[in-house]
Amino acid sequence: MDRVKTMRVLIIEDDVEAANYLSKALKESGHVPDHASDGEQGYMLASSEEYDVLVVDRMLPKRDGLSVIEALRTEGCETPVLILSALGEVDDRVTGLRAGGDDYLTKPYAFSELLARVEALVRRRIPGETDMVYKVGPLTLDRLSHSVKRDGENILLQPREFRLLEYLMKNANQVVTRTMLLENVWDYHFDPQTNVIDVHISRLRGKIDKDFDGALLQTVRGAGYMIKAGNLD
Amino acid sequence: MSTFGKLIRTTAFKLSIIYLVIFSLFAVGMISYIAYSTQSILGKSLNESITREVTGLGRIYQQGGVRRLANEIERKSRHPGASLYLLLDFSGRILAGNVAELENGALDIEGAARRPIKYKRYGDSEQKYYRAVVNVFDLPGGFRVLVGRDISERDHFREVIGDSLVWSAVVIIVLALISWVFVARRVLSRIDEVTLASKRIMEGQFSERLPVSGSGDEFDRLAEGLNTMLARIETLMHGLKEVSDNIAHDLKTPLTRMRNRIEAALAQEPSSENDRKVLESAIEESDGLIRTFDALLRIARVEAKATHLTFSKIDAGAIVQDLAELYEALAEDGGASLVYDIEKSLDIKGNRELIGQAISNLTDNAVKYASENFGGDGSIVKDGAKVNLSASRQGDRIQIIVADNGPGIPIEDRDHVLQRFVRLEKSRSKPGSGLGLSLVNAVAGLHDATLALEDNQPGLKVVLSFPVWNDDVVLNSGAND
Numbered sequence: 001m002d003r004v005k006t007m008r009v010l011i012i013e014d015d016v017e018a019a020n021y022l023s024k025a026l027k028e029s030g031h032v033p034d035h036a037s038d039g040e041q042g043y044m045l046a047s048s049e050e051y052d053v054l055v056v057d058r059m060l061p062k063r064d065g066l067s068v069i070e071a072l073r074t075e076g077c078e079t080p081v082l083i084l085s086a087l088g089e090v091d092d093r094v095t096g097l098r099a100g101g102d103d104y105l106t107k108p109y110a111f112s113e114l115l116a117r118v119e120a121l122v123r124r125r126i127p128g129e130t131d132m133v134y135k136v137g138p139l140t141l142d143r144l145s146h147s148v149k150r151d152g153e154n155i156l157l158q159p160r161e162f163r164l165l166e167y168l169m170k171n172a173n174q175v176v177t178r179t180m181l182l183e184n185v186w187d188y189h190f191d192p193q194t195n196v197i198d199v200h201i202s203r204l205r206g207k208i209d210k211d212f213d214g215a216l217l218q219t220v221r222g223a224g225y226m227i228k229a230g231n232l233d
Numbered sequence: 234m235s236t237f238g239k240l241i242r243t244t245a246f247k248l249s250i251i252y253l254v255i256f257s258l259f260a261v262g263m264i265s266y267i268a269y270s271t272q273s274i275l276g277k278s279l280n281e282s283i284t285r286e287v288t289g290l291g292r293i294y295q296q297g298g299v300r301r302l303a304n305e306i307e308r309k310s311r312h313p314g315a316s317l318y319l320l321l322d323f324s325g326r327i328l329a330g331n332v333a334e335l336e337n338g339a340l341d342i343e344g345a346a347r348r349p350i351k352y353k354r355y356g357d358s359e360q361k362y363y364r365a366v367v368n369v370f371d372l373p374g375g376f377r378v379l380v381g382r383d384i385s386e387r388d389h390f391r392e393v394i395g396d397s398l399v400w401s402a403v404v405i406i407v408l409a410l411i412s413w414v415f416v417a418r419r420v421l422s423r424i425d426e427v428t429l430a431s432k433r434i435m436e437g438q439f440s441e442r443l444p445v446s447g448s449g450d451e452f453d454r455l456a457e458g459l460n461t462m463l464a465r466i467e468t469l470m471h472g473l474k475e476v477s478d479n480i481a482h483d484l485k486t487p488l489t490r491m492r493n494r495i496e497a498a499l500a501q502e503p504s505s506e507n508d509r510k511v512l513e514s515a516i517e518e519s520d521g522l523i524r525t526f527d528a529l530l531r532i533a534r535v536e537a538k539a540t541h542l543t544f545s546k547i548d549a550g551a552i553v554q555d556l557a558e559l560y561e562a563l564a565e566d567g568g569a570s571l572v573y574d575i576e577k578s579l580d581i582k583g584n585r586e587l588i589g590q591a592i593s594n595l596t597d598n599a600v601k602y603a604s605e606n607f608g609g610d611g612s613i614v615k616d617g618a619k620v621n622l623s624a625s626r627q628g629d630r631i632q633i634i635v636a637d638n639g640p641g642i643p644i645e646d647r648d649h650v651l652q653r654f655v656r657l658e659k660s661r662s663k664p665g666s667g668l669g670l671s672l673v674n675a676v677a678g679l680h681d682a683t684l685a686l687e688d689n690q691p692g693l694k695v696v697l698s699f700p701v702w703n704d705d706v707v708l709n710s711g712a713n714d
Contacts, residue, residue, distance in 0.1 A: 015490075017490055018493065025497070107486070107488075108493075111496055112496075191527070192559075194600075199566050
């Protein structure tokens, strides 16, 4: 369960400044970005080169983002795709995912959010996804028996807390944002006015970390949460 | 029966009745005129032929005396289908003729009789009375002659005319009824089509058009006119949607850049703690701006019903359960207790995401106000702050209630708070955009649900009432991507 290694990312985005910022930030995070500024060029690159993940803007000159994704999917290309869009309507997301996108992020977004989602997408393809037992340091979660243990000691969780921990452990060593948690654990995509997720995290923390040595569930400032054995660096 | 009632109330029915009456009057008038003139022509020619015969017989008597006259009458009497003849002497004895019996007094008056008389034919086996027009005249020597013509044929003709009058009236009425039913049904079906189409348009399917049959009739002209109008409205609506999409795109791009730059500046490890705080608050402010902006766009789209929303069969209770669980912990942290009571299988037709957001907004408010009320100045013990969520079936409605025991909303402000950006004086200092309830209101409208703000004594009780899921209703999946 190592952190995702270097990724080759193709950014298809017509806003040059946004693309440059993204490229720069991705490089700083240790990844290798490529940039295409219109749909046609993006399609050419995506179908000829090998990428770990595509970040595609929905509104593009020459060829719109959804049709690029659809064309790639028809050709059998399985590279995970994160759609970026200024349209945040309920069903815009549905159309985006139906066209073959794997995740959908509404503009404006925080880079940390984008990075967390891109890493989660790439991770999803790494074998081990089907593991029945997740392990992070002394903490184990058994997906079959729905049991959680730390240092061999049973921890009792509510069903929702279990799903929260399951999602965090599935993405161990990676940042998971609040919206990712709301989407994946509660299956809602709206933005709650108050940060309700934080309260659930602190409850979970109270159960898995409080009475033990070393905090596993950590807050990543300005981004979200991460479950990790050992201290954050 | 209701269809019949509907038929009777149509304009087509009223027009048909008027046509029917005018047509019947015209037909009766025309047939009566034909009958009358035929009768009078027939009567005249009958009288003329009798007069001619009388003159002829008179001449025979003058030339050959009574004997010749009697012979002539006998001869004429024997012709088949002959006229009536009778020759009497002064004592009233019959000398010749073919009449067996006459109406009393028929022979008393000389000249053409005013009215037809009854008689019996000589040698007629049935012995029944016939009617005839007669003329009686005296001859010198006390002889008296009667000449007449049977008028049963004329009577028969009259009967035929009368019958045809009745039959034509019946046929006219039946035809009028049939044509009325056809016309009315056609008109009604056209109107029903138009009504259905306009209903679909009202529901937000602006690409829908009124049906045009292609016959070029007045309905087609009306429908074409309305369709042109609809096309214009659709263009305008589309323009509006495009404008808001473009605004979304054009404003969000610079917002993204702004956020990116601040984020980048933060990542560069700001020189002082103060710089960091300024940058962080700038990010917070921009996020608030974005949130308000998104909420406004969403409300506008939901209200216009223009967005391609997918509706499906969803369990309202499950959504309330989800949100109760989501907010339970937050409420407890704020010193309030969140209690929920949810019945099973409360299916409605709706969009889970939107209803989820609406209930989230309500619960968020309820938690906020309940705990604020009890811990307003930070010193009072917050115990007693309560938020109640419930979902239940009430007849054919599904009712969702979100109640708190916070400050509530005064009656005079209740309609007011559903409008955009309205925040009551008391809550101005608290965070929030003033769009939460507007979105709830728009979502309720989209789902044919009612939204009521009631007094929870103390506090606010928001009641959302949705129509229960109906298996007969076809899902209107607006998604046409």
